[in-house]
Amino acid sequence: MSHPDDLLVAVAAMVETDQDSQMSLTVVIPGAVITGRLAPEALWRERVAEVLRDSARLGHFALPFAESGRDEKPPHPTHLHFHVARILQGSYGIPDTGGMYRVALADVSAWTVGDIGYSDQQ
DSSP states (O other), X not given: OOSOOHHHHHHHHHHHHHTOOOOEEEEEETTEEEEEXXXXXXXXXXXXXXXXXXXXXXXXXXXXXXXXXSSOXXXXXXXXXXXXXXXXXXXXXXXXXXXXXXXXXXXXXXXXXXXXXXXXXX
């Protein structure tokens, strides 16, 4: 998408304004379908920084996540910040436990409210 969907931008703005991480969403982007819960950017950055800080080899990469973007807020969100999210691949969700993904709103070609999952039970 060259211009993000205004409704999706409004949803992202509400997540930011309310500082709420309960909104489940599934998006289609080039090469992937991502499903999970949205998080406010500050919370997402904080969690990524924590994971990096806990790594012996990657700890120094935590700094940009911990410091940048705290005080500066764009007038409209430009990205979705997923946590507890999975990339859907066939009948699997990668990773099983959920990951942290940042997706440009302009890259979303389709979306739906809710977290899509697979079940072995029929």
